[in-house]
Amino acid sequence: MTSGKPPADRLTRDQLIELYYLLKLNRGLEEKLSNLYRQGKVVGGLYRSLGQEACSIGSAYALERGDIFTPLIRNLGAVLVRGGSPHDIFCQYMAKADSPTRGRDLNLHFGWLSPEGSMLSVISMLGDMIPILTGAVMAERMNGRRTVALTWIGDGGTSTGAFHEGLNLACVQKAPLVLIVENNGWAYSTPTARQTANTRFVDRAKAYGCFGEQVDGNDVLAVYDVTRTAIQRARQGLGPTLIEALTMRMKGHAEHDDMKYVPQEQVIMWARRDPIALFEKFLLDNGVLAGDLEAIDARAEDELVSELASAEASPMPLGPTARSDVYFGSTADDPTPKIVQEFKSARGLS
Amino acid sequence: MTSGKPPADRLTRDQLIELYYLLKLNRGLEEKLSNLYRQGKVVGGLYRSLGQEACSIGSAYALERGDIFTPLIRNLGAVLVRGGSPHDIFCQYMAKADSPTRGRDLNLHFGWLSPEGSMLSVISMLGDMIPILTGAVMAERMNGRRTVALTWIGDGGTSTGAFHEGLNLACVQKAPLVLIVENNGWAYSTPTARQTANTRFVDRAKAYGCFGEQVDGNDVLAVYDVTRTAIQRARQGLGPTLIEALTMRMKGHAEHDDMKYVPQEQVIMWARRDPIALFEKFLLDNGVLAGDLEAIDARAEDELVSELASAEASPMPLGPTARSDVYFGSTADDPTPKIVQEFKSARGLS
Amino acid sequence: MAILTYLEAIREAMDQEMSRDPRVFILGEDVGAYGGAFRVTQGFLDKFGPDRIIDTPISETGLIGAAIGASLFGMRPIAELQFIDFIACGFNQIVNYAAKSRYRWGGGVPIVIRGPAGAGVHGGPFHSQSPESYFMNVPGLKIVVPATPVDAKGLMLAAIRDPDPVIFLEHKFLYRRLKEEVPEGDYTTPIGEARIARAGDDVSIITYGAMVHASLEAATIVAPEGVSVEVLDLRTLLPMDRDRILQTVRKTGRALIVHEATKTGGPGGEIAALIAEHAFSDLDAPIVRVAPPDTPVPYSPPLEEFFLPNPSKIADAVRALAAY
């Protein structure tokens, strides 16, 4: 439904290079996380977005100052686009004291609130962010701001009641929400064909009465175009767009998963369509870049190395910090039974 | 999508007359309930299906031996079609000891399990029955039975997460489920336009990958036709059908509601399309019936009078019966504190 | 001071706060044109307009989620549930997002989730529930249970202004049955503070909601028998006012807990545990609970009456405790 000159044509050379840099930064960061995982330094699981980076970066790049987004576990790239630092992400994965959540929650489960633009922290329960972001932009609208919200949902996550209630509410409210259904073929070990009887997720748009688009999720500029157009529509008050981005999860659900259940051909087929390789080719074919790719790669690598160093230097949090801020300005009671406290102090024990 | 000779053409004269009888029985029963309500004999609220009777009766009439259904609050007619007695319904509304739930639950919140055909008890939470009925027919299929399940959901109920999760599961499982979206324009005081951005509920079918049909909900034979066809498809293993039945709620949400919020024109327009009047005209125009309508009306009235009499004669339940059957074969403990029991017996009090 | 019903007091609180604070808005099913199933928001649509009185689809997860999102952006949403029983349909948003957000990443969620709770009106198993126990073990939530019009107004004002999520349980049996003089102006009843509804020396009844009134009646019944009862109205279940609970038990040495939630697993357990740990040496008798049997709330009047605690059942327990 996008018409006329695609927005990407208006991207400057610097912006194209920035996109390339971000793609590399995304992949490089995750590769470093994989190393940390193998070294046992990642606490908990590691979820890669290998092969899907364009879905996060192309779309988030279309957001503007003040806009709101929530990344799901595979939208690490979007966090980078919106100013999240590799240091913070490393710290989150290593459960460090300097992580944005002070070690309280994991991986991309963090966020910030700022007039520059906010990232709302996701929770594990899939679908829940859709009504939450709808409320967020309804609030912004009440306050006369034309803020747009962007989030993603997996092919599997579309099966949740929260997806339905949230999207239906957003549509009936004409809320400025852009929802990208990241159809990567699999929900953990479950193929989309066992997730729903109609695997063309864009068909859902009509049911809810919103705009619908389907896009090649491995083409970063196409993703940028379709998201940019949807964001502009939303900002004009025309309501939500559901964008189905077709891509493929090129690693297991998490690092521990060898994804034996995925047919080899599928992996091979998609390997030929790596989003970064495709964009590299575009940049070279169109003379945006010549031999200077290595320089950019090096810049990304340098940034990651120093950010990782400072993250590794961060201490682990101290146990007693775990009790603060359950409620505003308060600290949870020490659960140690009173008679234990008395018993110890009577004996001069701590 | 129904093709060829509509099933209704195969209905015998006796069947057409039975349909008419059931419509009258449905309306007559509810009118008696309204009287009881005015007399203060109905415990709690009264929910009428005035003007929507064809949605329940035409569809339930298409079910066969062994099939399963769950009526929502406005599907009283379906209960009658499937053998539920006016006596039981009167008893439910009057909270009598002889009600199927022994006074434990209200109005149409009851059911039965039988090889002849089962009615699963609904609960208030809208949408919940869709996954439950899906599981029911999945179980029947596992046991080699070709049982079909039928239920209804209001325009408002389609907004629930349970509707979405249930219908999506039914579709991906190709479960033999027929779901009628009874679009009566209103959810309590909320018009469909504030319920969803696309008020053509039949458009949802494509999103879920099931068959979709739209039907005049006030034409009992059209409802029968479309449901019958959907049931046959389901029984053949072709999966669910979502049927949107267009109708109008001709009374308030419940008896207390004067529905001031409904535009008069809407009521007047639909009043001309009363499903019973329409069917009466059909029967007369096609010579199925001549002057013998009164006889049928009288038969319905007689049945209702005697059923009501026996229902009114039923006692209220005894308090202590409230503790049984929370778990299989058990009775909940008497919550009276032990020291009270001791105190009383010490003083020879009961 | 005007005489207001419990329901009118809640309405007045929301009305006054919406007039005072533009951040406050209400969303829920049929809260607009209809003014809510119980007419609590009657007249609000005309007064505050459709941007602040929002009729939502039938989507508890959706509307509670939207309230959470709006609260993160400076608003003070009040989410009405048509009956509190439907809170089960939005449960996940409450316990997993609203309750944990501030702790996890600093995003405070100042929302009020309110609706008609409780039995006594023959509403049956799905329109009579006391859902408080679902949330008693969920850090990050507050649970408020007013028993009087004065507290209903004061607690609603406090709940809307509270920086954290508050579940506000309105007892539908009290909506129109209870009237009293309510201060017209702006005042708050502090969340977390219990109230001595009746002072006494022999037995302490610790209760909340509609059971406060049944307990007061019981106190009146046994008074002529020479038993002096103190009735503590908790007003808030989370956080619980431990000090006042322990104070009254230390004073009387006899604790009777009364609630409308069924007995096993109800809030009485937490209260008993507090007493049994911190006032153990002051106890002269077992800690006793009067509560309904462990069943759903039955519909038919005789069944519901059998199910619910009442003044005579409570008086019996008081007598037994006093005689212990």
Place this chain on the structure above:
Amino acid sequence: MAILTYLEAIREAMDQEMSRDPRVFILGEDVGAYGGAFRVTQGFLDKFGPDRIIDTPISETGLIGAAIGASLFGMRPIAELQFIDFIACGFNQIVNYAAKSRYRWGGGVPIVIRGPAGAGVHGGPFHSQSPESYFMNVPGLKIVVPATPVDAKGLMLAAIRDPDPVIFLEHKFLYRRLKEEVPEGDYTTPIGEARIARAGDDVSIITYGAMVHASLEAATIVAPEGVSVEVLDLRTLLPMDRDRILQTVRKTGRALIVHEATKTGGPGGEIAALIAEHAFSDLDAPIVRVAPPDTPVPYSPPLEEFFLPNPSKIADAVRALAAY
């Protein structure tokens, strides 16, 4: 007898019962080809086929609802939740349909809802929860919390054969850490019966799940100090084994309750209330609870360690009680 881990014991129970009873089937997310996130159903798809090992969409309300419907038509469904934390997304089906169905209209709902619960593996706030308290006040449900491989198998067999809905909480920390000899044949551990995990005379520890093992360690720590601890493993939270709880407390006169659910509003309250009512005169000391602080389950190891009860915290409470 073979040596089985806690996880293998659960798998063996389901395997044996599915082989014995064609009514039993499993549905859940990734239970088929993948064998479940924790591989509990590994090999089941090949052995029992796709009709009995059903991969569902990500729909807790859908899959729990389907289990309910199937159970009403003679089947014995086992619904796996990938992590028990997601039970919040199917909450309404459990508390409003499954729990109340038999009581309301006679439709029994023999389902098992199972999944990995509990902390200790750095899963963070959404993969470490102890959800039992959500359900403690819901009549019609049973809640089972095995602490050992032998009980995990016996309770799973009992749960599948139970005519009513059973929430089966598997402690993920124990899945592979705990091994013991497990009888190969068919046996059930009765639902509702607690077990004396260690006999003693001075202090009773009443606990369940992973905390049984922390409590046993604590008992070993204080034994050389001359304190004899009895550890009662509840095994079932609903219905609770009141007799055995009261027996052990009457014997020792000192009650320590330990659980992994946070302190306020946790199952400890109900246990304390039972004791404070029915064993009051046998108590020589306050009833004490050792449980985590009232916060979400934090992720980082030092925080989680601070959060969780452990043998030394429990031993301290035992010492204080013994010295009281």
